[in-house]
Amino acid sequence: MSRLLKFNIFRYNPEDDQSTPHMQEFVLEETDSMTLFIALNRIREEQDPALQFDFCCRAGICGSCGMVINGRPGLACHTKTRDLPGEITLLPLPVFKLVGDLSVDTGTWFRDMYTATESWIHTTKEFDPDALEERMDNKDAVAIYELERCVECGCCISACGTARLREDFMGAAALNRVARFLIDPRDQRTENDYYEIIGNDMGIFGCMGLLACEDVCPKHLPLQNQLGFLRRKMGITSLKRIFRK
Amino acid sequence: MQTIYTDFLVVGAGLAGERAAVEAADAGFSAICLSLVPARRSHSSAAQGGMQASLGNSVMGEGDCPDVHFADTVKGSDWGCDQEVARMFADTAPIEMRRLAHWGVPWNRVVPGKSIYYKGGKQFEKVEAKEKEGLIMARSFGGTAKWRTCYTSDGTGHAVMCTMDNRCAQVGVEVHDKTEAISLIQDGDTCYGVVARCLRTGELRVYLSKATMIAAGGFGRIYPNTTNAVICDGGAHTMCVDTGVVPMGNMEAVQFHPTGIVPTDILVTEGCRGDGGTLLDVDEKRFMDIYEPEKAELASRDVVSRWMTHHMREGHGVKSPYGEHLWLDIRHLGEEHITGKLREVYEICTYFLGVDPIHQLIPVRPTQHYSMGGVRTNRDGAAYGLKGLFAAGEAACWDMHGFNRLGGNSLAETVVAGGIIGRKIAEYLQGSETEFKTGLINDEVKKQQSRINALINGTNGSENIYKVRAAMQDALHKGANIFRNQDGLETCVASLQEALVRSKKVGLRSNGKGVNPELAAALKLEGQVKMALMVAYGALMRTESRGSHNREDFTARNDRDWLNRTLAYWKKADDTLPTLDYEPATEVVEIPPGDRGYGKSEIISADDKKE
Ligand SMILES: Cc1cc2nc3c(=O)[nH]c(=O)nc-3n(C[C@H](O)[C@H](O)[C@H](O)COP(=O)(O)OP(=O)(O)OC[C@H]3O[C@@H](n4cnc5c(N)ncnc54)[C@H](O)[C@@H]3O)c2cc1C
Ligand code: SF4
Ligand code: SF4
Ligand code: FES
Numbered sequence: 029m030s031r032l033l034k035f036n037i038f039r040y041n042p043e044d045d046q047s048t049p050h051m052q053e054f055v056l057e058e059t060d061s062m063t064l065f066i067a068l069n070r071i072r073e074e075q076d077p078a079l080q081f082d083f084c085c086r087a088g089i090c091g092s093c094g095m096v097i098n099g100r101p102g103l104a105c106h107t108k109t110r111d112l113p114g115e116i117t118l119l120p121l122p123v124f125k126l127v128g129d130l131s132v133d134t135g136t137w138f139r140d141m142y143t144a145t146e147s148w149i150h151t152t153k154e155f156d157p158d159a160l161e162e163r164m165d166n167k168d169a170v171a172i173y174e175l176e177r178c179v180e181c182g183c184c185i186s187a188c189g190t191a192r193l194r195e196d197f198m199g200a201a202a203l204n205r206v207a208r209f210l211i212d213p214r215d216q217r218t219e220n221d222y223y224e225i226i227g228n229d230m231g232i233f234g235c236m237g238l239l240a241c242e243d244v245c246p247k248h249l250p251l252q253n254q255l256g257f258l259r260r261k262m263g264i265t266s267l268k269r270i271f272r273k
Numbered sequence: 274m275q276t277i278y279t280d281f282l283v284v285g286a287g288l289a290g291e292r293a294a295v296e297a298a299d300a301g302f303s304a305i306c307l308s309l310v311p312a313r314r315s316h317s318s319a320a321q322g323g324m325q326a327s328l329g330n331s332v333m334g335e336g337d338c339p340d341v342h343f344a345d346t347v348k349g350s351d352w353g354c355d356q357e358v359a360r361m362f363a364d365t366a367p368i369e370m371r372r373l374a375h376w377g378v379p380w381n382r383v384v385p386g387k388s389i390y391y392k393g394g395k396q397f398e399k400v401e402a403k404e405k406e407g408l409i410m411a412r413s414f415g416g417t418a419k420w421r422t423c424y425t426s427d428g429t430g431h432a433v434m435c436t437m438d439n440r441c442a443q444v445g446v447e448v449h450d451k452t453e454a455i456s457l458i459q460d461g462d463t464c465y466g467v468v469a470r471c472l473r474t475g476e477l478r479v480y481l482s483k484a485t486m487i488a489a490g491g492f493g494r495i496y497p498n499t500t501n502a503v504i505c506d507g508g509a510h511t512m513c514v515d516t517g518v519v520p521m522g523n524m525e526a527v528q529f530h531p532t533g534i535v536p537t538d539i540l541v542t543e544g545c546r547g548d549g550g551t552l553l554d555v556d557e558k559r560f561m562d563i564y565e566p567e568k569a570e571l572a573s574r575d576v577v578s579r580w581m582t583h584h585m586r587e588g589h590g591v592k593s594p595y596g597e598h599l600w601l602d603i604r605h606l607g608e609e610h611i612t613g614k615l616r617e618v619y620e621i622c623t624y625f626l627g628v629d630p631i632h633q634l635i636p637v638r639p640t641q642h643y644s645m646g647g648v649r650t651n652r653d654g655a656a657y658g659l660k661g662l663f664a665a666g667e668a669a670c671w672d673m674h675g676f677n678r679l680g681g682n683s684l685a686e687t688v689v690a691g692g693i694i695g696r697k698i699a700e701y702l703q704g705s706e707t708e709f710k711t712g713l714i715n716d717e718v719k720k721q722q723s724r725i726n727a728l729i730n731g732t733n734g735s736e737n738i739y740k741v742r743a744a745m746q747d748a749l750h751k752g753a754n755i756f757r758n759q760d761g762l763e764t765c766v767a768s769l770q771e772a773l774v775r776s777k778k779v780g781l782r783s784n785g786k787g788v789n790p791e792l793a794a795a796l797k798l799e800g801q802v803k804m805a806l807m808v809a810y811g812a813l814m815r816t817e818s819r820g821s822h823n824r825e826d827f828t829a830r831n832d833r834d835w836l837n838r839t840l841a842y843w844k845k846a847d848d849t850l851p852t853l854d855y856e857p858a859t860e861v862v863e864i865p866p867g868d869r870g871y872g873k874s875e876i877i878s879a880d881d882k883k884e
Contacts, residue, residue, distance in 0.1 A: 041788075061625070084314045086503060087621070089428075139311070142439065147439050169380060
């Protein structure tokens with residue numbers, strides 16, 4: 029007979045005045061190849077239809093299902109119960125605003141982030157529908173894509189000590205986003221322009237370099253390298269700006 | 274209650290919706306996209322393979338041009354498509370791919386010189402031209418004469434979706450995520466916007482607009498097994514069905530993919546079979562070579578799916594807690610190949626199944642994958658039946674896919690259609706003045722509020738939403754699947770009619786407060802069952818086999834009687850069946866119906882009619 033799994037799940041519905049934050053226990057029989065996606069849906073369909081959580085692609089590609097799984101931020105859809113002990117504790121991601129139970133609002137956070145970093149190509153060139161595409165070195169394309177693989181799950185932000193302490197800290201995902209445009213030959217922004225965005229304590233100088241972000245990133249983005257790269261670039265830019273004064 | 278005005282309202286923030294919104298914003302109009310999830314989580318971002326456009330930069334794409342792309346698309350559709358639309362599509366796709374490059378998509382680029390590729394498990398060599406260096410590269414895909422599929426590594430949809438959403442932020446298109454449209458505000462003649470439910474608080478909200486677009490993606494979730502995201506549930510289609518005047522086109526045209534993994538039906542790429550993987554049954558024996566001695570596993574998607582289902586029906590499936598399945602075997606390809614060329618498959622298997630495909634078999638089964646049917650529009654993307662209502666992307670039946678869409682043609686369609694239709698909408702907005710009637714708006718809000726109250730209070734009954742939904746899915750699975758025949762479809766229609774009765778009696782078990790997920794599911798259930806009936810009843814009436822629609826009892830493609838498109842209406846709310854109507858598949862015929870060059874070729878010619 030297969031294991032009986034015990035789930036401790038955070039419950040709170042801010043829209044219901046009867047509701048108070050608490051942990052609730054559910055018991056479920058484990059099946060072959062069970063993931064937290066399957067388990068949570070079964071709990072909802074069979075035990076508590078009000079249980080809130082977010083899933084979308086259920087294939088590890090959209091980033092919807094970030095939550096704290098036995099103390100560690102991760103994607104629930106590609107977490108198999110067989111890799112977990114018989115007792116599983118699920119909490120919503122910290123830092124982001126709670127919507128209810130395990131569901132948080134990452135959308136607003138990330139939209140603010142890409143408004144703040146102006147996460148688009150800055151160029152004065154106009155698109156010409158009659159011309160051939162502008163050429164690009166494949167190596168550049170691959171390098172850009174490597175950083176663009178971020179699914180905005182928010183795990184790195186939730187794991188980050190600085191982000192938990194200060195609301196205005198941009199976090200690894202935002203800094204990674206800046207690095208993506210910094211290396212894009214199509215973007216005409218200068219290092220000074222980027223310095224205006226991230227050359228402060230909310231940005232690259234607020235990072236304590238403790239690596240938690242890269243540890244939890246489900247897409248294995250090279251966050252540490254990017255943070256190091258930006259710190260060097262911005263450090264130099266900062267010096268240049270001092271000497272220019 | 275909050276009321277929000279905008280010139281252009283899009284239900285959906287996937288590639289099709291956002292592309293159209295950008296076009297309207299560029300023309301100086303305000304535009305808002307609604308979405309169940311943050312835009313970048315839309316299902317467009319799940320596409321890995323790529324998007325077709327006949328740039329012809331790769332050496333394997335030499336000689337490609339819109340004419341060849343057009344011909345492939347028409348054949349792919351089994352002559353079910355609108356050829357004028359397919360022509361517009363093929364001609365515009367290259368421009369849209371270049372535009373995406375300009376906006377920031379990191380397309381893989383041509384690297385000159387020698388490289389290796391595989392075909393049918395064998396190794397070949399190609400040499401890319403020096404003068405094409407740095408132009409957009411393409412890869413090979415099923416059903417295409419040339420290498421035409423533009424890609425960024427194995428995350429094309431994700432990369433394009435990021436760029437498109439960035440563009441929206443740049444030009445001021447607003448995205449209201451965690452917002453679900455639940456009904457259209459309309460008077461039987463014109464559409465004025467939607468009533469939506471906020472998925473942060475559960476409150477109702479009104480959106481008023483001069484033009485409204487449905488770009489809500491596919492509706493695969495009415496089937497139990499699908500590669501689609503959980504948000505692809507057809508909720509937005511049901512709003513159109515509810516009007517009684519907006520028809521759905523070709524709902525019976527549903528595409529199945531042979532290799533969804535069990536239990537979660539996540540897709541593993543056709544590349545597995547392309548590179549030499551085989552399908553095995555419960556005895557770990559190959560079977561495709563028995564049914565298709567020539568092509569075996571490499572027959573077309575619909576053919577392989579059909580034989581797999583047949584084989585399981587004959588009792589050779591593997592039993593599991595999640596139902597029957599078969600095995601995909603790629604072990605013989607070796608570790609290097611699997612962790613290299615099939616890296617994504619390797620990761621999917623290890624993450625989601627705990628299966629190591631280097632040493633173990635992958636459980637697979639044919640799975641619902643794509644909805645060719647949807648909100649029927651004309652060439653400009655305007656929905657039939659209501660002024661001011663448009664549709665684009667997988668949600669629409671614009672109709673360049675007919676009865677079978679080619680891999681890589683859907684993602685390309687989203688941006689091409691979004692661009693073309695977005696411009697048409699900007700023209701429409703230029704000349705339009707709208708008056709919003711408060712009575713109409715209040716009535717619609719009241720209607721939705723009382724539906725919600727009835728569900729919460731259990732006024733209509735206490736049916737369990739999840740059980741009724743499962744009954745609907747089960748009926749489709751049994752009767753309107755890869756194989757179809759009269760008996761199965763009749764039973765399916767009858768079961769769905771039962772489910773329809775039950776769907777009207779749903780009552781919530783929870784209190785329905787706030788963002789209640791049970792309420793969200795309950796609100797769209799009745800509409801979903803009606804859509805399921807459109808699929809099943811349309812399939813029952815269509816007595817031929819065309820593309821993905823396969824009748825065991827009518828095996829020929831019958832151009833004499835069925836070279837047409839089904840239009841399904843739900844005329845009155847208490848009807849128990851949809852009303853079907855038909856229109857010619859295409860008015861302009863550039864390529865007359867003929868043999869596709871693959872699959873079976875039993876055809877009843879249109880010329881037979883004359884006698
Ligand atoms: C696994 C997989 C792989 C694929 N790979 C490829 C490929 O390689 N190449 C290819 O060409 N095609 C591929 N496809 C198909 C292609 O990805 C889709 O057809 C296409 O992306 C659909 O785009 P869309 O803009 O129409 O809708 P989507 O991207 O699905 O967006 C729908 C939007 O509508 C919103 N929405 C839905 N209902 C409501 C509502 N009621 N209220 C408010 N908002 C709502 C959603 O939140 C979302 O924002 C693949 C499909 C799948 C499932
Ligand atoms: S390295 Fe910087 S960004 Fe990453 S978790 Fe630590 S403080 Fe946060
Ligand atoms: S960087 Fe990684 S952990 Fe952070 S949001 Fe992106 S994918 Fe998630
Ligand atoms: S549901 Fe998409 S990443 Fe988990």
